[in-house]
Amino acid sequence: xxxxxQARSIASRVASSVYxxxxxTFVRQGHLKKAIQSxxxxxxxxxxxxxxxxxxxxxxxxQGDYDAAIADFTTSLDLLPKQxxxxxxxxxxxxxxxxxxxxxxxxxxAIYYSSRESMLYVYRGxxxxxxxxxxxxxxxxDDAIRYxxxxxxxxxxxxxxxxxxxxxxxxxxxxxxxxxxxxxxxQSTRAEIETIIGDLRQQLV
Numbered sequence: 001x002x003x004x005x006q007a008r009s010i011a012s013r014v015a016s017s018v019y020x021x022x023x024x025t026f027v028r029q030g031h032l033k034k035a036i037q038s039x040x041x042x043x044x045x046x047x048x049x050x051x052x053x054x055x056x057x058x059x060x061x062x063q064g065d066y067d068a069a070i071a072d073f074t075t076s077l078d079l080l081p082k083q084x085x086x087x088x089x090x091x092x093x094x095x096x097x098x099x100x101x102x103x104x105x106x107x108x109x110a111i112y113y114s115s116r117e118s119m120l121y122v123y124r125g126x127x128x129x130x131x132x133x134x135x136x137x138x139x140x141x142d143d144a145i146r147y148x149x150x151x152x153x154x155x156x157x158x159x160x161x162x163x164x165x166x167x168x169x170x171x172x173x174x175x176x177x178x179x180x181x182x183x184x185x186x187q188s189t190r191a192e193i194e195t196i197i198g199d200l201r202q203q204l205v
Contacts, residue, residue: 016046024055027062035059050079054086061093069093084114091123103127118148122157129161137161152182156193163200172200 023038039056042049057072073090077083091106107124114120125140141158144151159174175197179190 016042016049016052019045020049020052020055023052023059027055027058030062032059032063036063048079050076050083053079054083054089057086057093058089061089061096064096066093066097070097082113084110084117084120087113088117088120088123095123095127100127100131116147118144118151118154120144121147122151122154125154125157125161129157129164134161134164138165150181152178152185155181168200168203172197175200 019038019042023035023042026032026035026038036056036059039052039059042052043056046052053072053076057069057076060066060069060072070090070093073086073093076086077090087106087110091103091110094100094102094106104124104127107120107127110117110120111124121140121144125137125144128134128137128140138158138161141154141161144154145158148154155174155178159171159178162168162171162174175193179185179193182189185193
């Protein structure tokens with residue numbers, strides 16, 4: 001390889017990193033179109049950037065373009081297997097598409113590679129809940145809370161499953177815990193949960 005070729009290769013990798021970093025920042029800021037454009041340019045300059053495929057996939061996921069997201073997450077995993085975050089995001093895209101079997105498979109793989117990540121159990125529990133396997137969903141939510149006792153989403157999801165099982169007191173307790181640990185919960189959501197708690201209390205009268 002000539003020195004000129006080496007210099008051009010290095011310049012492409014550096015430029016790719018810059019575009020990827022921009023794309024990652026745009027994803028965090030919610031500028032999804034710019035994120036996709038930046039990550040696409042990063043991939044053009046360095047086609048083996050698994051992280052650029054992942055971040056572009058996240059942008060597609062947030063746009064609701066689930067097929068494009070799944071394609072990018074799959075390519076990212078082809079380039080670098082065993083990424084639990086990528087399995088989790090691909091599972092989420094499949095879940096939103098309504099492909100519960102694919103979602104379950106990806107969540108199982110994510111948990112296999114990172115068994116102490118609380119939200120992974122929440123995601124898998126959501127699939128179990130939607131499929132009517134409420135007792136199994138409860139076990140996943142229990143594990144989510146065991147690994148992170150302040151996971152507000154886990155408490156809310158577990159409360160919803162408790163309601164399905166007719167466990168009203170446990171549901172009320174979980175909804176209250178959701179309100180206690182969910183410090184960033186919007187006022188509208190808090191009002192909604194308080195209404196649900198009130199309705200559940202009426203069932204105990």
